[in-house]
Amino acid sequence: MALRSLIFVSILFAAIAFPMAEAQLGIIGNLLGLLRIQGILYCTPTGNIGVNGTATPVFPNALVQLQCGDGNVVSSATTNASGLFSMLLDPLNFLLSTLLSNCKLVVGTPLATCNASLPSIGTLESTLKFIGNTLLGILNVGNIIPTGFQLIPV
Numbered sequence: 001m002a003l004r005s006l007i008f009v010s011i012l013f014a015a016i017a018f019p020m021a022e023a024q025l026g027i028i029g030n031l032l033g034l035l036r037i038q039g040i041l042y043c044t045p046t047g048n049i050g051v052n053g054t055a056t057p058v059f060p061n062a063l064v065q066l067q068c069g070d071g072n073v074v075s076s077a078t079t080n081a082s083g084l085f086s087m088l089l090d091p092l093n094f095l096l097s098t099l100l101s102n103c104k105l106v107v108g109t110p111l112a113t114c115n116a117s118l119p120s121i122g123t124l125e126s127t128l129k130f131i132g133n134t135l136l137g138i139l140n141v142g143n144i145i146p147t148g149f150q151l152i153p154v
């Protein structure tokens, strides 16, 4: 009799415990997630890669800002010698859908800084797009890239 009720309790517990464990894993998965905005800025009239592909000169030491809503700067990065910039965001503070619909990358450094023959006024801007997740160890990284820069005149 005692054994029977023990088995019953065990089965009951397993039935309750399993969905709970799954739900908890989901929460932990979100906690260990990151959003990464990454791209390469090129030293061209548009900031994008040119017809010569990877031979296109890059734009190093450029300030790249993430601006949301009415131009609030929520993150920033500087391009390295390869023209690469990277920003990491906590997905608990940023909703992916809001980032994609409400935020943009704005380059604060004038294009003429990398090549004097390029415009010294106007800013390069790009909206964002999500290209999928990659697993980096236990981190689930959501990858976001610029859709393509364009020169916005002032």
Ligand SMILES: *[C@@H]1O[C@H](CO)[C@@H](O)[C@H](O)[C@H]1NC(C)=O
Binding pocket: 050, 051, 052
């Ligand atoms: C692409 O490369 C060719 C050959 O080196 C060069 O003549 C041309 O100016 C380059 N185009 C651009 C846009 O850099």
Ligand SMILES: *[C@@H]1O[C@H](CO)[C@@H](O)[C@H](O)[C@H]1NC(C)=O
Binding pocket: 080, 081, 082, 083, 084
């Ligand atoms: C720029 O950063 C990327 C990513 O961290 C790295 O792979 C690359 O080597 C860096 N370039 C230079 C010239 O430091």
Ligand SMILES: *[C@@H]1O[C@H](CO)[C@@H](O)[C@H](O)[C@H]1NC(C)=O
Binding pocket: 057, 115, 116, 117, 118
């Ligand atoms: C600057 O841009 C001009 C015109 O596109 C190009 O001919 C020149 O090679 C560039 N200079 C450098 C240092 O990239």
